[in-house]
Amino acid sequence: MILIISLIFSLLSFSHASVLDFCVADYAAPIGPAGYSCKKPAKVTADDFAFSGLGVAGNTSNIIKAAVTPAFDAQFAGLNGLGISAARLDLAPGGVIPLHTHPGASELLVVVQGSILAGFISSDNTVYLKTLKKGDVMVFPQGLLHFQINAGGSPALAIVNFSSSNPGLQILDFALFKSNFPTPLIVETTFLDAAQVKKLKAVLGGTG
Amino acid sequence: MILIISLIFSLLSFSHASVLDFCVADYAAPIGPAGYSCKKPAKVTADDFAFSGLGVAGNTSNIIKAAVTPAFDAQFAGLNGLGISAARLDLAPGGVIPLHTHPGASELLVVVQGSILAGFISSDNTVYLKTLKKGDVMVFPQGLLHFQINAGGSPALAIVNFSSSNPGLQILDFALFKSNFPTPLIVETTFLDAAQVKKLKAVLGGTG
Amino acid sequence: MILIISLIFSLLSFSHASVLDFCVADYAAPIGPAGYSCKKPAKVTADDFAFSGLGVAGNTSNIIKAAVTPAFDAQFAGLNGLGISAARLDLAPGGVIPLHTHPGASELLVVVQGSILAGFISSDNTVYLKTLKKGDVMVFPQGLLHFQINAGGSPALAIVNFSSSNPGLQILDFALFKSNFPTPLIVETTFLDAAQVKKLKAVLGGTG
C-alpha cells in the first residue's frame, strides 16, 4: 500500500515548476506598475520573508525628537506584490511626526509603548483626534493628512502598517519647504506669507 | 426562413432579467465601500448617463478668481461604480486652484481655453511644473499635492478627469485653516508660526 | 533652533531612494499585464507628465468627417499604471464616430464645442440616446457598443476620458470589413447578406 501511495508524486506535481505563491523582489530587474520583477523561486530562501530592521530603535536625538524606520518593498523584498508593509515610529518625549500623507495606502497604527496623540483631517475639513495608550489602534484612511505626537512624558513606540507594499510618504513641510518649489508659487497656492515661507525654507533647505 | 430566425429570441434572452452593465446610483439606498446601491434597471433612462452641470462657467468673482464644478458620483448618478469622473475648472486672469490632493484618484487635465501653470510635488520633494496651453494635457499621480494657476492674461478653462467616480478632494488651506484643527497642534505638526496660523484661520474661518 | 530642525533631513529621508509615486513608461523595457516597465525616477522630468498632442484639431476631410486623436499610455508615457487616459474627437458637420467598443474601460465624454448625438446599447438591447450640447457630459459603461454623431451644423469637439490608461478600441466596421475575417464566417455569425459584406469589404479593404 505504501508503495502505491508514493505514485501520487507524478500525478499532482504539475505546479512545481512555476510556483508563484509570492514574488520576492529582484531589485536588478525591471519595475512595473504592480511592483518589482520576481526573484527566481529557486533562489528564494526563508530570509527573503524576514526583515530585522524594525528591531532597533530609531535615533530620536533631533528636532522632532522622533524617528521613522520603514519596512516597505524597497527595504523588504519579500513584501513585493503582497499589498502590505510596515514601519516603526519612535517618539521621544515631545516627539512629533509632522503632517503627512501616504498617497497610495491606508495606515493602521498600534501603540506598543507610551501614549500618542494622533489625528487626521477629512475632505470636509473635520479633524479626528484621539489620544492613544499602549495597545490602542488607530486607522488613517488612504491619502488624508495625518500626524502623530508623543502625548506622554516617556518614550512612545508604535508599529504602523499599510495597505500597500509601496505606500509612499509625502511630508507636507518637506514638500513645501525642503523642495525646489518657488516661493512665489507657494505663496500663491497656500496664502502663506512670503516671510513665513522663506523662514522655513532657510531651516529645511528649500530652494527656488 | 424569417419565421425560424425569430426563434432566437427565446434562446439567448436569458440575461435580460438581470442586466448589470451599469449601476446607476440610488441615493436613497445604502452605500458601501464600492459605491452607491444600484437603481433598478427598469427605472434607468438615458438621462441617468448624461450630466449638464459642466456646461455653465463657474463664478470666478472671488478671491481665488477661480471656480471648480464637479461631476462626481454624488452629482452624476450614472458614474457610480465605473471608476471615472470629471470636473471643470474656470480660472479668471490671476485665478488659482490652491494646493490640494485627491486621496483616491489620479487626475488628467485638458486645457480647453487659455493657459495654465500646473504642478505637483512627489514624495521625494521634487516639484514638476508645466505651463500648459490650449489642448495640452497633464497628469497628476494619485494622492500627491498639486495646483493650477492661470498663466495668461485671459480666462482659462480646463476639463479634469479622475480615475475614480469618488476621487475626494482635500484642499490644504482648508484642512489647516478652515477646520477645527487646534492652533497649537498645527504649529507643532507644521512648524508654521502661530501668528501665521491665526491670521489665516481668521480669514478662512478655522476654529480651535 | 533652526540648526536642529535641519537634523530632520537624515531621519525621514528614507523613502527617497525608491520613490514610486508614479511609473512613467519605459517603452524599451518589457511590458506586463499591468502596463509598461517604469523609467528610472532619476530620468523622469515634468515633460513626462504632459502631452501636447490633443492641442491640434484632427483632419476631418474624410468620409466620416471626423477624427480621433488619442492620449493613451502608448502615446503619453506618464499615464502608465495610473488607470486613466484621454482622446479628442473632432467632428465636422455630418461627422460620425462609427459604432465601437473599448474592451477595457468606461468612457466619459465632455462636449467642448458644438452639439453631439451620442448613444450606447446595453446587454438587454436597449438604446440610450442623448443629444448633447456644449458642456454636457455623457458616460458610456465599459465594453458596450456606442457612437457619436455631430448633431449640429457646425464643427463639434469633445474630450473623452477612459477609466484605463490602455482602454483599447474595437471599431465594429473595421473588425468585420477591414480584417481578414472570411466572408462566409461573417455571414454565418452576423446574418448579414454576403453581398452586403463584400460591398463593405471592397470599400474598407477587408480580405478573406
Add this chain to the structure above:
Amino acid sequence: MILIISLIFSLLSFSHASVLDFCVADYAAPIGPAGYSCKKPAKVTADDFAFSGLGVAGNTSNIIKAAVTPAFDAQFAGLNGLGISAARLDLAPGGVIPLHTHPGASELLVVVQGSILAGFISSDNTVYLKTLKKGDVMVFPQGLLHFQINAGGSPALAIVNFSSSNPGLQILDFALFKSNFPTPLIVETTFLDAAQVKKLKAVLGGTG
C-alpha cells in the same frame, strides 16, 4: 491533557460570529457595484454553492441550432462576489453562437463533445481562428468580439467560464436589429445599407 486542549475553543473562536469567506447573493436586498448583498451566514447551506442548471442540454431546434445556458450570479447565488461564472453551449450540427462580446470578462471555453470553430477579433482587426476538438481549450480576451460554430457533423458541447460573476453578454445582431436603435442611426454608424438593416430588423423584431 484532552481536557485542556478543549480550552482552545474559547480562545480562537473569535471569528465565528462574522464569517465572510463568501457572500451568497440575497436577491431581495440592495445591489451595488461589487454585486448583490450577502445572505446571512446562518441561512447559507451547501445548496447555495451548487447549481444544477447546466446538466440539461439546451434546446437547439431553432434557427441558430444552438443554445446557451448560463450560470451567472443572477442564476447561481453562491457565485456572488467570487469573480467567476460559467455557461454551457449546445451546438447542433450547423449550430452557431453569433458574434458577441462580454463587456466585463474574459472567457475560457472547453470543448466537452464534438468540434467547434471559434474566433475573436482584436483591436487591430486581426482575426484569430481555431478549430477545436474535444478537450481543447480557447481563451477570448475581455470585451472582444467572438463567436463559436459547430465545426463537425455531430452535436457539440462546450463549457465556458468567465473571469467575473456578472460577465454580461452583448450579441451584435440583437444590439442592432432586435433593439429600438433607429434605422437611420444604424446606417450612419455602421455603413450598412438601409435595406439590409430593415431586412434583419423584420426578422429579429427591431423597432425604430
Add this chain to the structure above:
Amino acid sequence: MILIISLIFSLLSFSHASVLDFCVADYAAPIGPAGYSCKKPAKVTADDFAFSGLGVAGNTSNIIKAAVTPAFDAQFAGLNGLGISAARLDLAPGGVIPLHTHPGASELLVVVQGSILAGFISSDNTVYLKTLKKGDVMVFPQGLLHFQINAGGSPALAIVNFSSSNPGLQILDFALFKSNFPTPLIVETTFLDAAQVKKLKAVLGGTG
C-alpha cells in the same frame, strides 16, 4: 482682503455633502462583497477610527498557551473597506498558534516581545522557517499554511497585520477535528488513520 478670501467657501465647498473618504461599517445595514454598508458621515466620530481591544493581553492559561485578539472589520468598524486589519498574538512559554491560513489576505508579523519561531509552506511543499527576535518582521504570503511558536523561555507578543479588513482564518485542526466533517471523509481525503482522527475529534469536539 480678508473679506474676499472668505468667498472661497462657496466655491470649493461642493464635495462636503457627499464625503466618502472612508466607509465606517454600519453593522445593521446590508453587507456586500466589498464590505459593510457605510455609517452616515454625520454620525462618524473619532472613536470610529480607534480600537482599544488590542491593549489587553489575551489569556494564555490554556492548552496552546496562546491567545489571538483580532481587530478585523467585524470588531473595528473604521477599517471597513480600507484593505487592512490587525490582531495581537500572546504566546506564553511553550505557546503555539496551530497551522492555519487566511483565505483572503497576506499577513505581516512584528515581534514586540520575546522570540517566535514562525514558518509557512509554499505550494511546492517547501517549508520556510525563521526564528524571530524582538523587532523582527516576517511576511506570510496569501492563503498559505503557517504557524507561530514561542521560541523562548519568556512570554512573546506579536502584532500581526493583514492586507484585507476581512482576512478570514481557517485553523487546520478545527477544520478537521472541531467540525462536522465525517470521519470516513477525513480519512479518505487526508490519509490519516481513523483512530488518529477520532482521538483528536474527541478532544476538539468534532462530530460526524
Add this chain to the structure above:
Amino acid sequence: MILIISLIFSLLSFSHASVLDFCVADYAAPIGPAGYSCKKPAKVTADDFAFSGLGVAGNTSNIIKAAVTPAFDAQFAGLNGLGISAARLDLAPGGVIPLHTHPGASELLVVVQGSILAGFISSDNTVYLKTLKKGDVMVFPQGLLHFQINAGGSPALAIVNFSSSNPGLQILDFALFKSNFPTPLIVETTFLDAAQVKKLKAVLGGTG
C-alpha cells in the same frame, strides 16, 4: 463614394501600433506580481489562445485513482493577465483529490461525466458537502480547504475553472508529509501523533 470611405484608414488607425487587448506570456522575460511579460503582438498567433492539454485523460492508475491536468498561465501562455484558468480532474472509481486549497483563487467545478462528492470547510468549521451528478456545478470560495471524491461506480470527469490565471495549489498532505517540515514542529502545530506523522512521511517522502 467608395474612394473616400477608404480614407478612414489613416484616421482611426492610431491604436494599431500598441494593441494590448491581451498579454500572451513571454516565458523568457521577467515575471512581476501581475504575471509574465507580454510576447510582442507581432509574434502572437491564434495558437497562443488555444491549449490542447486537457483533451487527454490523466492516468488514474495510482493510489488516489485520480489525476489533475492543469491549464494555468504556466502551461497556457494566452491566459496571462486575464484572471482565469482551468484544469481537468479525472477520477476513476474510488478516486479522490485530497484536501487542498488554492491560495489565490475561487474554483468553479462542472461535472462532465459520472458523479462526484465534493466539499469545502469554511472559517467557522462548517463542512459544505454536495453529491454532484453530470452537469452539476459547484463553487469553492477562495482559499478554503476542499476535496473531490468519485461518488459513483464509473469514471468521473470534471472541468474546474479558477478566478486567477495563477490560482496556486497547496495539497494538505504534501505540505505536511512530502515536505521538509520537521516532525516535532508538525506535531506541535497540528496535535497529530508523531507516529502518525512519521508513517505518512515514510509513504510520501517527507524529510525532517
